[in-house]
Amino acid sequence: MFPRPNRKPGVPYSDFPVDEMGNKSEMITHGTPSRYSFVIEGLDGYWAHVERCNSNRDKRKDYLPFIAGQGLHVGFIHPKFAEELKRFPGIFTFSGDKAKGQMVQLNRTLITEKDCTASVEGVMQILANEGKIHSWRNEKYPVVTSFGSPSLFWLERACVPYLGTKAYHTHLNGYTIVDGEMFLWVSIRGDSKMHQDFPGKYDHLVAGGQPVNLTPKENILRYAQARANMPSDMAEKAIPVRTISYEQIDDQKMKRDVIFCYDLEVPYFWQPKNNDGEIDSFKIMRVTEVAKIIRSSTGSYKANSALVVIDFLYRHGFINPNEHGYLELQQSLQQGENE
């Protein structure tokens, strides 16, 4: 019974006592029934984003464990992608028995981080040239078993989901309070650049992947400047508040992401301005309005950023314990390996 996957709201309703005739008995709750029953629809809208970010998780069992270093399990590889790696036996080896199943291993002759990085990079570039890896970014992520543990090698960002290694991100909620009401800055993503994901979607004021050799705070400072022209003494005040995580399986890719969430109250007179071409425009909206957009549409908001906003809504009291499924939705924000 424990631990177990997160339940969706609404599921507890199947707990209604049922009499011999199959009729459900009246609901008795901690409060009056009406306080719970009218708000289910609202949380359902949030769940759509959670489900998008945690899609196809039942397919995890089809993936082969990816082992590096001295037997450390660092990733998951789809059997089809593993077939491609078999062409490079000096770099990837295959082993397995019937009991444990097959697995992919980084060749044990590769010892140092530098050697591992260079060897894997070579293979990945060949596969990218053959059109088997898309959206090369020229950005390196460390391959680790948990955040802050030593990185076994560095891996181009585009390759991370193909080897199913962990990825860390840093997102910033930029809010301001006017006349006691809370407003959130959102960015609208551009669609001009080749590697641009999620064109035209709403996103955070500042968000980005967590590359090698930067702490989350340093990463915030870097992205705040590039994305929103935020001076570093302002970005410096960003507060680390919580993390969310998810696991997403899509075709031959497995994303295992953890996002460090930051909050920053910005002066109400401050205006962001994009410097790196990723963002088309910025908009300041009532938090309640942002919540409404996220609840009512899964398409208009970048999916993982929507989860960060849901976490923000929780931490600032915009989602209420009286709403049915309050606990389940909150728990669902950390479905990945949060470490």
Added chain:
Amino acid sequence: MFPRPNRKPGVPYSDFPVDEMGNKSEMITHGTPSRYSFVIEGLDGYWAHVERCNSNRDKRKDYLPFIAGQGLHVGFIHPKFAEELKRFPGIFTFSGDKAKGQMVQLNRTLITEKDCTASVEGVMQILANEGKIHSWRNEKYPVVTSFGSPSLFWLERACVPYLGTKAYHTHLNGYTIVDGEMFLWVSIRGDSKMHQDFPGKYDHLVAGGQPVNLTPKENILRYAQARANMPSDMAEKAIPVRTISYEQIDDQKMKRDVIFCYDLEVPYFWQPKNNDGEIDSFKIMRVTEVAKIIRSSTGSYKANSALVVIDFLYRHGFINPNEHGYLELQQSLQQGENE
């Protein structure tokens, strides 16, 4: 691999690559090594509270499932305590096969919430008179499978851990900001009353169990008045921020608690005053000072309240992602069935 129990910080250090001679290789992290390595001790102090609240969880397997209603699993009962219940076959029945194991069931002839409540109450009072249940409170908790789902019956608070049913609580972090620095109100619990738990310990400004027919917010209002003489228009502004959960097994008792955490910024000139005799005195302290007390001593703070403060430290940036074990400690605050 997923889901799995929370790992302690420090465990990732065993991930150091080891060479043929058994020497650990240099640590490579997302930042410079020094940013991680100096702060491990600090988070270790917080873990002591997490471990206290989640003690003896390996003994869960010894407990018998407790079933009520139409086959709903609502609790866990220790075999020794179950022996006592065998004396009341009209109320508790026992069933089980070799595959599923034994379980305790509320007699199916008891249909309504009222009948179940009265029957169980009768048994529990007999056992309390025999000295087998302690600290009777005359406070009723609903027996539910998840928060907001229909309650199957009401159960005296003192009996909840004996039947291992879920319990919900509401805790309030009362803070104030003076010259840009954050202060937290703490209460020091009295030791005069017979049923008084945790005498002399630091606790929240306001905290209490979540009884039947009150929403968490109504519960805050009630306790805020009784514990801290807080006017309702002030308490009304408390913001629901997050929940924590834990599971604690102790002798024949299993606690499965979920705490609704609230934050309230109180005016700096406001002074709390206890009305119900549970609290000896109040103290306002720098948040950093409270954090230091919690880190350095497990004995001086009420254990579950310490977890709520750790959650507060996370949400307000007093615990930093650069600290090794940041993710694991955060995850550990929701080890119970958070639903």
